[in-house]
Amino acid sequence: xxxxxxxxxxxxxxxxxxxxxxxxxxxxxxxxxxxxxxxxxxxxxxxxxxxxxxxxxxxxxxxxxxxxxxxxxxxxxxxxxxxxxxxxxxxxxxxxxxxxxxxxxxxxxxxxxxx
Amino acid sequence: xxxxxxxxxxxxxxxxxxxxxxxxxxxxxxxxxxxxxxxxxxxxxxxxxxxxxxxxxxxxxxxxxxxxxxxxxxxxxxxxxxxxxxxxxxxxxxxxxxxxxxxxxxxxxxxxxxxxxxxx
Numbered sequence: 001x002x003x004x005x006x007x008x009x010x011x012x013x014x015x016x017x018x019x020x021x022x023x024x025x026x027x028x029x030x031x032x033x034x035x036x037x038x039x040x041x042x043x044x045x046x047x048x049x050x051x052x053x054x055x056x057x058x059x060x061x062x063x064x065x066x067x068x069x070x071x072x073x074x075x076x077x078x079x080x081x082x083x084x085x086x087x088x089x090x091x092x093x094x095x096x097x098x099x100x101x102x103x104x105x106x107x108x109x110x111x112x113x114x115x
Numbered sequence: 116x117x118x119x120x121x122x123x124x125x126x127x128x129x130x131x132x133x134x135x136x137x138x139x140x141x142x143x144x145x146x147x148x149x150x151x152x153x154x155x156x157x158x159x160x161x162x163x164x165x166x167x168x169x170x171x172x173x174x175x176x177x178x179x180x181x182x183x184x185x186x187x188x189x190x191x192x193x194x195x196x197x198x199x200x201x202x203x204x205x206x207x208x209x210x211x212x213x214x215x216x217x218x219x220x221x222x223x224x225x226x227x228x229x230x231x232x233x234x235x
Contacts, residue, residue, distance in 0.1 A: 036224075042226075042228060042229075043119075043206045043208070043226025043227055043228055043229050044158070044206070044208075044224075044226050045225075045226065046223045046224065046225070049223075087158075102160055102163065102171070103160070103224060104160070105157055105158035105159075106157070107157060
């Protein structure tokens with residue numbers, strides 16, 4: 001499986017934008033890029049996913065580098081509720097069987113939001 | 116607001132005892148996942164069901180763990196006998212395949228609140 005590399009931790013001031021980086025230099029052409037986050041004492045929750053083009057939803061934006069070797073999750077205005085561990089995960093579109101839905105979580109980036 | 120529910124939320128038991136954790140997936144979801152989270156290992160996939168059939172349980176210790184879906188509204192994870200190293204938070208997640216970006220199907224996973232298990 002292609003691996004992702006994320007900083008262990010980041011800090012942001014409340015109301016400021018946050019850019020969470022993810023490196024995936026060995027990404028294959030059929031790997032989706034997923035982001036999940038885990039708030040304290042809760043289960044992970046889906047944030048966003050993409051394949052080649054940048055994506056926006058109500059929670060965040062996903063900017064994917066042209067060579068797809070890196071991506072950035074953008075929170076436009078950080079709130080205290082955004083303090084969480086953010087996971088960047090690759091999933092092979094064409095993985096067969098159970099692997100086609102499996103998500104392999106790494107260590108993620110712990111985001112702290114300063115009031 | 117549809118959610119995955121898990122019971123119990125907390126469980127403290129003694130080594131050797133049987134532990135049963137239950138999960139109610141979101142109504143209509145046909146895929147169910149069991150994960151375990153520890154500080155050392157992070158989140159690990161234990162087992163995965165689709166349409167109630169087990170598709171992958173390679174992450175699960177076979178000798179003591181078992182996962183089943185008696186019906187579409189209930190998934191169970193049992194540990195017998197439990198050991199201190201099983202202490203962790205166990206998450207259930209459910210999902211429903213949706214059209215993906217590349218002509219495939221994509222499965223967003225919705226996680227429950229977890230069961231925190233402590234084996235003494």
